[in-house]
Amino acid sequence: SSGINAEWPLRPGYKEKHVGGVTLKDVESQLWVTEFAKFLKKSGKLSLPKWHDIAKTATFKELPPQDQDWYYIRAAALLRRVYLRQGVGCGALRKIYGGRINRGSAPSHHKPASASVIRTALRGLEEMKLITKHPDGGRMITTAGRRDADRIASQVMSSRS
Numbered sequence: 001s002s003g004i005n006a007e008w009p010l011r012p013g014y015k016e017k018h019v020g021g022v023t024l025k026d027v028e029s030q031l032w033v034t035e036f037a038k039f040l041k042k043s044g045k046l047s048l049p050k051w052h053d054i055a056k057t058a059t060f061k062e063l064p065p066q067d068q069d070w071y072y073i074r075a076a077a078l079l080r081r082v083y084l085r086q087g088v089g090c091g092a093l094r095k096i097y098g099g100r101i102n103r104g105s106a107p108s109h110h111k112p113a114s115a116s117v118i119r120t121a122l123r124g125l126e127e128m129k130l131i132t133k134h135p136d137g138g139r140m141i142t143t144a145g146r147r148d149a150d151r152i153a154s155q156v157m158s159s160r161s
Contacts, residue, residue: 022154022157023150023153024149024150024152024153025084027153027157029080031156032080032156033076033077035156036076036080036152037072037073037075038072039076039148040076041072043128045128046071046075046125046128047124049120052071057074057113057114057117058098058112058114059101060098060099060100060101071117071121074097075121079131079141079145079149080149082122082125082139083145083149086138087137088138089138090118091112092138093113093118094113094114094115094118095110095112096113098111098112099111099113122139125145129145130145131145
């Protein structure tokens, strides 16, 4: 029970008579992120940093990710966040992907995620022309990025229905 409704990949509250095409907002996030990560890996345009196999995603983590494709998954998740909230920056994304640090007998505290992982993934997505810098700071999605995201969303929708 992973929490994914495999029979129907629509987000809750989706209207039956939806006007227009399928967008990223219409499918479940986990399904979309895994499919877009496969798309990023297959395209070969997102270059992996040389430290991707030894890096942790945050200082509070004890081990690096066990999935070999974790960098593509993180990049896809970052693109989804930028799609949903234009102008989001590295600091806000660090807070979103942060978590709780175990301090032993002392109370736990929130720690932000690794800025290097987020920054290099955003730069890679910029090189692919999927996102660009926002005039007021942060990042925004390009028309090509929106087109690719919505195309993958429609593929997820058609494969699950």
